[in-house]
Amino acid sequence: MEGIMMKTIYVNATFFTMDKENHIFENGMMVVEDQLISYIGERSDELMVGADQVVDLAGKWVMPGLVNTHSHILMTLLRGIGDDMLLKPWLETKIWPIESQYTTEIASVSAQLGILEMVKSGTTTFSDMFNPNGIDSNVVMETIGETGIRGAFSYSIFSFGTEEQQKANIKGAEEFSKKYKMFADGRLTTMVAPHSPYACTPEALMECVRIAKENDLMMHIHVSETDYEIQDILTRYGNRPVEHLRKLGVFDQPTVMAHGVVLNDEERAILKQYDVRVAHNPISNLKLGSGVADVVSLLDAGIIVGIATDSTASNNNLDMFEEVRTAALLQKGMYKDATKLPAQTALALATRVGAEAIGMGHTGSLEANKKADFITIYPYDKEHLQPVSAAYSHLLYAARGSDVCDVFIDGKTIVKDRKCLTIDEEKVIAEVNRLQKSLV
Structure with a gap:
């Protein structure tokens, strides 16, 4: 409901914070409240209390958008x-x-x-x-x-x-x-x-x-x-x-x-x-x-x-x-x-x-009080992301945009299982090809 703060907790994932210390939390936990990250770190049963939703990320990698x-x-x-x-x-x-x-x-x-x-x-x-x-x-x-x-x-x-x-x-x-x-x-x-x-x-x-x-x-x-x-x-x-x-x-x-x-x-x-x-x-x-x-x-x-x-x-x-x-x-x-x-x-x-x-320091890393803008990658069915123990290396030297599973902006799901929820993909692709013919 509008005006009510929702508390969503993400668990069972490896979190790459990309903060200044480059913290990595294996089997970590992230708490999102009212579009902001309120906690990121090791899993804490105490913080689970009062959660409106607990999302099991099933071993995915999580990093800032x-x-x-x-x-x-x-x-x-x-x-x-x-x-x-x-x-x-x-x-x-x-x-x-x-x-x-x-x-x-x-x-x-x-x-x-x-x-x-x-x-x-x-x-x-x-x-x-x-x-x-x-x-x-x-x-x-x-x-x-x-x-x-x-x-x-x-x-x-x-x-x-x-x-x-x-x-x-x-x-x-x-x-x-x-x-x-x-x-x-x-x-x-x-x-x-x-x-x-x-x-x-x-x-x-x-x-x-x-x-x-x-x-x-x-x-x-x-x-x-x-x-x-x-x-x-x-x-x-x-x-x-x-x-x-x-x-x-x-x-x-x-x-x-x-x-x-x-x-x-x-x-x-x-x-x-x-x-x-x-x-x-x-x-x-x-x-x-x-x-x-x-x-x-x-x-x-x-x-x-x-x-x-x-x-x-x-x-x-x-x-x-x-x-x-x-x-x-x-x-x-x-x-x-x-x-x-x-x-x-x-x-x-x-x-x-x-x-x-670009003057948007309120995003770009997974830290408390920053915007909940993050993406997930499921590595276990992707040959080029093995072995998973070298994950940080893979994020630079091997990962592709097509590896992204889910995308969240302001804590809201924008892409889920590689399907964009805010844009009619089929319609846009059809319109692009129709309109491009009028230009070339």
Whole structure:
């Protein structure tokens, strides 16, 4: 009943907390009350008293839901379009022209498909940027709210078109920011999201800073993704992208910087000084030929780094298990040092640290007083997760999104036995294929 706190206890599972101490509780117990974890640890008969529900997890592994720090779910419908292209021509000749044909229906269905893929592969929290051109962003946000996912959905700002179109874009972003700062009982929020230093004028970027400051919102922006971008911004403005944005005041607000592939020591020092967080997109950066971000140097500089998938148009999936594994292996290969980005560190970037990166430290680990956002994996019928005694290793080096059994957000079941309870899977898949034909 509304207003009455329910006490649910989960038992008979191995809990991987992903907290700072990386506690693991075999045959442990977790208590969830009113959307929050109130206890996690060894089994306690005393705490069983007064439980409204006791859930036997039958030996499953339990870990925090994964956190995808940079995505574009409205592009999910564009999976497989524009493969094997460099970023600039890919955006200018494929992605942006097709997005200009979007309708609200296309955007909503694409968002549902993206969220369906995310939650079924273990992602419970995401931070997204979307192109608002031609769509009713309110309808799309309502659709996202109904799925039960947690995250930030942000209205991209561009300096394209006429002066009037640019003003309308910024006005739309400001209205969206005010309206959705707190939405869906606090599960959803938004950030101020200038697309990039190359797609926004200095004047537009300063307007973004104003909106963010006035509404106490974070910034989310693509930065230093390619060598071409570095040279382009240097030619236009006399500074590399990081210094260009710093001078405009962008970093005066808490900022999530997507990519950060091409950075030098001086720029990393600036990012640390301003507490800029980096969303690392290893597979997208590889596929687009952008390069490999030096995550080890970012972490050594004390910069908060989260893991991200980017869009399915450049990935081509939203499996965060695959993403974080790729991130770890790339750093080991780059440095020719197998000790770089070990399992516990890498998994933290995909959970607790990723949540901190996007300003959602109330989730990302299994700890008392944090949101009950968690996923389960049943390992005993999966050959690639044997022997189960090496579970922590398997979570990074062997697990797949398809191994996820159940997903809980705010303590509510979103996926049960690999079936999403909040999205009509068959309908969404049928609609995606119908609508995609109208675009290509």
